[in-house]
Amino acid sequence: MLEMFSSSTGKGSLRAVFAFVFFATMMLAIPALPGASAHGGHQPPAADFGGKKASIFLSVNPPVVTSANEPVFISARFFDENTNENFKEVTYRIFFKKDGQEIPIQTEGGDAFGGQGLFYDPEGDLMIKIMPKDTAVATAKGISEIQYGGIWNYGQPVVVEGPIFNKPGLYNLFVEIHTVGTTRTQVEPIISYDVWVTPGREETLFVTDTMQEIIVRNYYGAIDSSSYDESTKTIHFSMPFDWRSDLASRIGMLHTEVFIPKELSDFDRESLKGTVNGFGVPVFVDNYGEEETVVHFTISRKNLEDLAGKIRAENRSPGEAMFALSPPDPEGEIGVMQFEAESASYSVSLTIPESIFPEQPAPFGVRISDRQGNPMSAATYELVIEDSNGSVLLRSGGATTPEGLSSQDVTFDAQGSFTVRVEKINSSNESVQSSIQVVPEFPVAALAASLGIAGAVAYGRFRGLFSRA
DSSP states (O other): OOOOEETTTEEOOOOOOOOEEEEEEEEEEOTTSTTOOOOSSSOOOOEEETTEEEEEEEEEEOSEESSTTSOEEEEEEEEETTTTEEOSSEEEEEEEEETTEEEOEEEESOTTTTTSOEEEETTSEEEEEEEEOOOSSEEEEOEEOTTTOOEEOTTSOEEEEESSSSSSSOEEEEEEEEESSOSSSOOSSOEEEEEEEEEOEEEEEEETTTTEEEEEEESSSOOOEEEEETTTTEEEEEEEOOTTSSHHHHSSEEEEEEEEETTSGGGOSSOOEEEETTEEEOEEEEOOSSSEEEEEEEEEHHHHHHHHHHHHHHTSOTTEEEEEEEOOOTTOOOOEEEEEEEOSSEEEEEEEESOOOTTSOEEEEEEEEETTSOBOTTOEEEEEEEETTOOEEEEEEEEOOTTSEEEEEEOOSSOEEEEEEEESGGGSSEEEEEEEEEOSSSOOOOOOSSOEEEESOOOOOEEEEEEOO
16 A cells, blocks of 8 residues: 655555556677667567567557556567568567566467477568466467467457466566568577567656655665655655665666656746655656656666675665655756757757766656657657767667657766767657767867757757757
């Protein structure tokens, strides 16, 4: 049960609204192609496959599911990045793990390899409709492809019923490519994709004195306690998280969002102070909306592993993730800069701190909308950082929330000039870019006076440059 209370009045009103929300991190592991990996999005970098740039795009829809009985659609497209054309005659094998336990999918109708979770599509598209149910196993029914035994539904999603997404927490989705081009011959070695899909919960809390609602969207399980300290203006909430296990290294990012109404003016700031188990972490604050401030805790894998080591070393509640959010110290607020640009189809806003120090993580906020300003839910992108020589220092995938928002931790090792680019916007070839300066003596990250539109789409116009709240 969830509680939100004021320290001056005791326990207050309570309401919890649960929703399943999906934020995916992805790791690609191909035995014949070591080193190809990605996290934070739905499309890993391409890998060489018979001289072609083979990639997979995976999506989970809808991004917010308001009922555990609501269907969830999973689709995958295995294609050549050079031509943007699908590979044909693709047989996929799908299975899940939850808390280390495999949830196999028993396919009914597959003659050759029935029961192994094999799916087929002559056009290379995988489409599955998950119907969460509290059953012992998951089952899928379809028409068998006669050679390899994968099932399909003549271009419509294959319905899978069973214990998938019926509970919050991490689900490990395994996607294997068994046949390509012909169903008579198995791919050797089998191409494997290891995808973490994290259903979460959205919970509404009341601040008792004002009866204002604070929504916490959590992607790793149910929040088990919360409080509000009126004297320090601090929001506290916690959830189960085993820092002693390898969980920190298995997930691509710890991502939690807090939606705070503008009426709570102490939190309507350009920056806020965030901690996890008492250790400071960077948070991205989007306070440009008219009704609420959205705060993202987005802790990257490297920073998460470092945090786990500190928590274990000092034994700071290693069985929980304890979040705290408060206004910054009187002179500790970090100014931010925001720039916006439009490509052919999208508007992209990037928010960064005015001050960026080498060796210190800085939150970069990304907002993606269409040209009419409507937020792009579950839009994927890649954030790329290059040094002055054009060498790629960081390539990190991301996916937006239903509000079109996302954020990434970025750490610069040294001072200098860097190019920041948001590319492959919503799996297109459109991108925007600019440059920044990281100068430790005068720690100011200055955006260039012009913003470039990169990639195949070579046109666009500025909608704004450096808007300050």
